[in-house]
Amino acid sequence: MLNREPEIRNFYTFIVIFPPFLRPGDTVGVVSPASWFPYDELADGLHILRNVWKLNVIEGQSLHVTDGPFAGSDNLRRADLQRLFDDPNVKAVFAARGGYGCYRIADELDLTGLRANPKWLVGFSDITVLLSLLQRNGIISLHGLMPRQFGDPERAESLESLRKWLFGKIPDDYTVSTHPLNRLGQATGPLVGGNLTMLVNSIGTSTDLDFDGKVLFIEDIDESLFSLDRMIRQLHRAGRLANLAGLVVGQFTDMRDNLSLPFGKDAYEIISEITAPYNFPILFDFPAGHVAYNLALPIGHVVELTVQQESSQLTFTRNKY
Structure with a gap:
């Protein structure tokens, strides 16, 4: 029962x-x-x-x-x-x-x-x-x-x-195929995040989040690549990435390039470049966001992020406390 x-x-x-x-x-x-x-x-x-x-x-x-x-x-x-x-x-x-x-x-x-x-x-x-x-x-x-x-x-x-x-049928984990931009490693912490635009626009407000020690999930839709670069750099400049436990990069859907001044990188390459100075594990192409395959994620729940060569897991640690 x-x-x-x-x-x-x-x-x-x-x-x-x-x-x-x-x-x-x-x-x-x-x-x-x-x-x-x-x-x-x-x-x-x-x-x-x-x-x-x-x-x-x-x-x-x-x-x-x-x-x-x-x-x-x-x-x-x-x-x-x-x-x-x-x-x-x-x-x-x-x-x-x-x-x-x-x-x-x-x-x-x-x-x-x-x-x-x-x-x-x-x-x-x-x-x-x-x-x-x-x-x-x-x-x-x-x-x-x-x-x-x-x-x-x-x-x-x-x-x-x-x-x-x-209804209480929590999966043990979600397993995700490898991505060439992944950064290998393991991290544990509460899962926070969601839509990147909303997260960045919440900085300094009552819905701002403490990212320290957390596994951050991000996704977005219909933003320009210039805007994406600016938002990730804002998190970097504001010190919000410095103490992350790990990063889960979901789907960045219908991103727009500037035809007269092409950015030259896609969304994942932009994120990878800006997060290069850090050591936390990063999982790219997680199936969540503005796409049909949008797995449910428990915001605030402790997760274990394991990024490996062959596949990666987001494990839900519910029964370990």
């Missing part, structure tokens, strides 16, 4: 809360804390949550309204999310999509109810801002597929990885 109480864990010197796993019949919420999208695009995702996973679903008001590019005003989206965080009967909160908007509402969120009754928060891309907020407050969350994408058959493996995490 699954434990229904949140687990409070001491990961070395890091105190974290591991939310209870889901089981059929639980109540979950779906909201859109960022960008607007047509409600009918959520039909498959709601069907899977209700009829396949057998969950009771509360639909947030933000799924049904618009305010320019956003799913309602900042106040509406914040209140939508706050209600689910505060409701002790809700066991997980799914961001229906990303886009842009979480950056505008994160500072006024109150996590008192969430700490009292921990629950899973699921999402990626712009939702990185919220994942970082929870990580700063010691609550593990999931960087993973969002309900708007659940019905895509090309994402079935990604959806299954998310389901396993939510």
Whole structure:
């Protein structure tokens, strides 16, 4: 029988809360804390949550309204999310999509109810801002597929990885093929990160992260190579890479080059060049980000990163404490 109480864990010197796993019949919420999208695009995702996973679903008001590019005003989206965080009967909160908007509402969120009754928060891309907020407050969350994408058959493996995490079927590890830019080594530490743009734009704010001793995961989409170079160099110049335990480089999708002044390197080569002075292990081409194969990642959970010649592993150390 699954434990229904949140687990409070001491990961070395890091105190974290591991939310209870889901089981059929639980109540979950779906909201859109960022960008607007047509409600009918959520039909498959709601069907899977209700009829396949057998969950009771509360639909947030933000799924049904618009305010320019956003799913309602900042106040509406914040209140939508706050209600689910505060409701002790809700066991997980799914961001229906990303886009842009979480950056505008994160500072006024109150996590008192969430700490009292921990629950899973699921999402990626712009939702990185919220994942970082929870990580700063010691609550593990999931960087993973969002309900708007659940019905895509090309994402079935990604959806299954998310389901396993939510329902307590945690994999021992993810194994990844080798990449020529990998830096060999082994590291252990809490997993932090997500969308690189959101991480860099959070520096100096309430969702800024302490990278020291952490395994950092990064991914992004639709950025210029010049912007990527600038963001990684900002982390370098700000000292955020100096004490990393390890780096996991996910998918950098639809990156744009300057046609009149070509950069001359791709995304991974840029990252490799800037991180060359450091000694931490680096795993490139991890299957997570704005791609169909987007494995669920537990933000705030301690992981072991092992980068070897033939293959590499991201191992989840849940049972070692």
